[in-house]
Amino acid sequence: MKETNQHIILKTENLSIGYKTKKEETTIATNINIALKKGELIGLVGGNGIGKSTLLRTLTQVQPKLSGALYLNEKPLEDYANMDLAKAMSLVLTETIASKNLSVFELVALGRQPYTNWVGNLSEEDISEVNRAITQTNIENLKHKKCFELSDGQLQKVMIARALAQDTDLIILDEPTTHLDMYHKVYILKLLQKLVKETGKTILFSSHEIDLAIQLCDTMIVMTKTEVTSDSPCHLIQQGTFNTLFPEDLITFDATTGSFRVKK
Amino acid sequence: MSETNTYKGSFILLILTLVVCFFANISLGSVSIPLKEIFNSLVGASSNASWQYIIVDYRLPKAVTAILVGSGLGISGLLMQTLFRNPLAGPFVLGITSGASLGVALVILGGGLFGGIFASLLISKWTIVIAASLGSFLVLLAVLIVSSRVKDTMAILIIGLMFGSITSAVVSVLSYFSSAEQLQQYIFWGFGSLGNLSWNEVFIFFVIYCFGILLSILAIKGLNTLLLGENYAKSLGLNIKRSRIIIILATSLLAGTITAFTGPIAFIGLAVPHLTRQIFNTSNHKILLPAVFLFGAIVMLICDSIAQLPTSDYTLPINAITSLIGAPVVIWLLVRKRKMVF
Numbered sequence: 153m154k155e156t157n158q159h160i161i162l163k164t165e166n167l168s169i170g171y172k173t174k175k176e177e178t179t180i181a182t183n184i185n186i187a188l189k190k191g192e193l194i195g196l197v198g199g200n201g202i203g204k205s206t207l208l209r210t211l212t213q214v215q216p217k218l219s220g221a222l223y224l225n226e227k228p229l230e231d232y233a234n235m236d237l238a239k240a241m242s243l244v245l246t247e248t249i250a251s252k253n254l255s256v257f258e259l260v261a262l263g264r265q266p267y268t269n270w271v272g273n274l275s276e277e278d279i280s281e282v283n284r285a286i287t288q289t290n291i292e293n294l295k296h297k298k299c300f301e302l303s304d305g306q307l308q309k310v311m312i313a314r315a316l317a318q319d320t321d322l323i324i325l326d327e328p329t330t331h332l333d334m335y336h337k338v339y340i341l342k343l344l345q346k347l348v349k350e351t352g353k354t355i356l357f358s359s360h361e362i363d364l365a366i367q368l369c370d371t372m373i374v375m376t377k378t379e380v381t382s383d384s385p386c387h388l389i390q391q392g393t394f395n396t397l398f399p400e401d402l403i404t405f406d407a408t409t410g411s412f413r414v415k416k
Numbered sequence: 417m418s419e420t421n422t423y424k425g426s427f428i429l430l431i432l433t434l435v436v437c438f439f440a441n442i443s444l445g446s447v448s449i450p451l452k453e454i455f456n457s458l459v460g461a462s463s464n465a466s467w468q469y470i471i472v473d474y475r476l477p478k479a480v481t482a483i484l485v486g487s488g489l490g491i492s493g494l495l496m497q498t499l500f501r502n503p504l505a506g507p508f509v510l511g512i513t514s515g516a517s518l519g520v521a522l523v524i525l526g527g528g529l530f531g532g533i534f535a536s537l538l539i540s541k542w543t544i545v546i547a548a549s550l551g552s553f554l555v556l557l558a559v560l561i562v563s564s565r566v567k568d569t570m571a572i573l574i575i576g577l578m579f580g581s582i583t584s585a586v587v588s589v590l591s592y593f594s595s596a597e598q599l600q601q602y603i604f605w606g607f608g609s610l611g612n613l614s615w616n617e618v619f620i621f622f623v624i625y626c627f628g629i630l631l632s633i634l635a636i637k638g639l640n641t642l643l644l645g646e647n648y649a650k651s652l653g654l655n656i657k658r659s660r661i662i663i664i665l666a667t668s669l670l671a672g673t674i675t676a677f678t679g680p681i682a683f684i685g686l687a688v689p690h691l692t693r694q695i696f697n698t699s700n701h702k703i704l705l706p707a708v709f710l711f712g713a714i715v716m717l718i719c720d721s722i723a724q725l726p727t728s729d730y731t732l733p734i735n736a737i738t739s740l741i742g743a744p745v746v747i748w749l750l751v752r753k754r755k756m757v758f
Binding site (some may be wrong): 212214234235236237239241243248250251254259262265266268270271272318 | 633
């Protein structure tokens with residue numbers, strides 16, 4: 153037990169998530185026990201409104217947890233100062249960036265902010281980290297373009313490069329494949345898989361591409377109304393977890409192909 | 417660094433332009449003074465005592481004021497546009513000018529209304545400066561308290577506008593009860609004026625201005641991070657609230673002092689950052705901040721030179737000139753480039 157613990161980057165114990173206002177507490181999910189291991193690609197799936205975003209926001213300390221415990225590298229998440237958290241966890245969000253007048257290089261270089269001096273000058277090391285992130289995501293040809301010139305797929309690669317440049321053990325992506333065509337959905341997820349293998353980082357992403365996630369992820373977290381399960385895609389299929397994901401009136405899960413079928 | 421080097425040529429050109437504009441500004445005025453005498457006056461060796469006086473005690477402080485006002489307003493406009501991610505933001509969205517206007521209105525117009533204490537006060541230049549400073553300071557204080565409580569930066573923008581509405585409403589009520597003479601005095605303050613400052617006043621102006629600029633420089637890294645949006649900025653370890661307060665404080669110091677000493681000067685704060693972004697085509701504040709400083713100073717010096725209507729006895733209100741000259745330039749730039757860089 154002790155040995156496996158060392159490889160765990162992020163761990164939750166009986167975590168409850170939801171919203172708290174002065175008057176009431178809205179619980180979205182309870183009893184969440186997940187552990188993200190080092191060097192794994194983890195997919196988070198679940199229907200609309202089931203609480204994927206709330207879970208990600210809680211894991212990234214954008215909103216406070218309701219109860220339970222949350223450890224990042226065995227240290228409680230709430231003990232992290234902003235700057236330490238920035239060096240341990242980087243994000244790719246669904247929101248568009250405020251200024252698209254930045255060049256690709258400048259945007260990726262902003263990932264180095266936690267390491268740069270008070271005015272944000274890049275050191276030799278920062279520049280080589282930025283270039284490495286650009287190479288790893290295959291965007292060398294875009295390096296000097298402005299962000300408003302990029303397609304959605306290209307911009308997503310740039311945002312991933314920015315997260316890589318931040319040099320953290322854990323990268324969390326919120327629905328990185330939305331707005332992308334079939335080819336680019338696969339491209340982005342394959343890229344994440346490649347990055348996990350090459351860099352040994354842990355990458356967690358939420359997605360609606362369940363069949364792709366089944367094929368590519370090491371571990372999947374499945375959120376349903378009743379519980380949050382986390383296991384390898386194979387085990388989850390055997391246990392029939394995916395059958396409980398959606399109401400059964402329209403689609404069913406086909407265990408042999410690992411994909412959903414429309415009911416005829 | 418390489419990114420700064422590519423702009424080196426442009427910066428040298430801008431600095432030269434600034435120097436030329438500075439001397440042009442000093443040499444132009446209602447009294448024409450030969451160029452040689454201008455230089456003599458500057459080093460204190462002019463044969464004509466009144467020329468010497470005009471140059472050293474009138475035109476020189478006015479030119480220095482123009483540089484401080486132009487650069488200060490430009491930089492505070494830049495800070496506001498980045499903080500609020502809104503191209504329409506300017507130094508005055510926080511209600512700072514409205515606060516200053518209210519202070520001045522209370523002194524000039526309120527005299528009749530409140531009688532007694534106010535009427536007995538001599539409405540000197542310092543009274544107005546102090547009233548404007550107090551007015552903008554109180555609004556700043558309100559904005560700071562609010563901004564430490566609200567989570568959403570956009571809410572601060574709306575709250576600033578609301579403060580503006582409240583103060584202008586109070587000014588309207590005061591105007592209604594004022595005499596024509598008082599109204600005229602108030603309106604003249606609203607025209608803005610660079611030329612009424614003595615060296616003493618310029619010095620105090622400069623000291624506060626330096627604090628504002630210093631804070632702006634400290635904010636550069638945060639401003640660049642904010643280009644990604646607040647959530648990304650937070651994930652990069654930026655303390656959003658602290659950056660927000662530094663930015664608001666810098667803007668208030670700059671815009672507040674400028675309004676207090678020279679009256680509300682329109683347009684520069686909104687237009688100069690756009691002008692700079694169009695020409696330098698970057699969003700990096702390490703480049704933008706010094707560039708906006710230079711552009712702001714140059715534009716203000718040019719506007720002031722034109723407002724003087726050289727060789728004539730008239731001086732046009734500076735507030736009108738900044739918009740008359742500046743707005744077409746920005747329109748032309750946007751139409752020519754067909755694309756808004758922000």
